[in-house]
Amino acid sequence: MERPDIECPELSGCPAPTGESGDPPTDPFADRTRLTDPRALRAYAHPTRMALVGLLRNEGPLTATRAAALTGESVASCSYHLRMLAKYDLVQQAEGGRGREKPWRATTQFTDWPSHSDDPAVADASAALNIAVAENYYAKMTRALERRHTLPRAWQEAEQFGDVSLYLTADELTELDDRVTELLAPYLSRQSDPASRPADARPVSYLRVAFVRHGGTADAVSPDPGGCSSPGPGEAGRPGSREVFPPESREVGSTGSGESA
Template identity: 40%
Template sequence: MPTPHRRLSDPRELNALAHPVRMAIIELLSISGPLTATELADRLDETPANCSWHLRKLAQHGFVVEAEGGKGRQRPWQVPGLGFRWDEEHASATGEQRRAAEGLSDVMMGRAIDRLRESQQRAPEDTDEWRAARNNTEMVAWLTADELREMNDALNAVLDWYVERLTDPGQRPAGARLCEFVAWGVPTYFPGVDPA
């Protein structure tokens, strides 16, 4: 499994990312490579000034860096590496760290759910081939902690099969489209259902 380039624990870093525009900037730079504030603004329906301001905030924490080429308003930005990891429930985390991590998780999951809804709305416009390839899955199962860890590790291994295609366009086969998978494996709590 590829290791995310950065582990976050400082509440200031977590809070800096926990903003929808900043997260959108990180996502676009991760997917599309270096972009200027103007290019980001066009894609995000924001102003270049607003994107510049958010880029500077991200740069203060090392989440983005200037890319080569361009000057002034035409300077491109890039991410220095792909992926972040943070713990919401780490035992040693302070209350402030937990709240900041939960805030970042909420922003990320909210954005993923928004993309799912958009994909569902656009599905009727898609080809039969792409509609047949779609899938939504939800399940619950009785597992031990070891089994839950094994299942999460197995899901992560499958999700990592094509991760190199994100940064190497040469590995993308003809007809490939950007697809998203969101998974979580956690203990769940139903009213009146106690552990076995």
């Protein structure tokens, strides 16, 4: 999309984390809309709609006119897409506004959808949404890298850009995701409570992507599978970050504005 950055992470079939006792703790991503209707999944995959949901989640209630100014879309286009999002309970009209200029608000902070379905229609629509989200991530990451030189040095060194290959079981990958969720949880309240943000805090997109590598020529010629390289000062990534650039790397992604597949 050239669309505004979407900061809220989205979910896709992510289970609530469990504590040591096995009892599920409070789910930090509980405030979410779950999409299971293939029509809703395909409707949400539109880049402008993902951008609008992200804006409403991050900037608060907005009119179609204000949304148009922020996205570069026309007012008529934003009005149409907002009505489509309302049809699937992703947004709703908010209080206030004058005349026909009614503000819209997001109904929840996150969206999730099935990571697996025996219904071919749901599976196909979920796959299409995953790809749309992946493309969103790629566009956002590319813009961030292009503008990275404008950041203060501390932020350039703090940003992360890399990957590592791991040999995991499905249960281990699920456990790893739960542990990451626990680490993120203390910071999530800052999304809806600006007063809790430190003075020097900035909005950061923290991507969570893990996928099984499939065999093939690309994997066969990847440098040192499972290995990593560390960029030096001035290179992409931060000192010591792990980077592997297999030939097939394209990158995957809002929030859904906030979105994750």
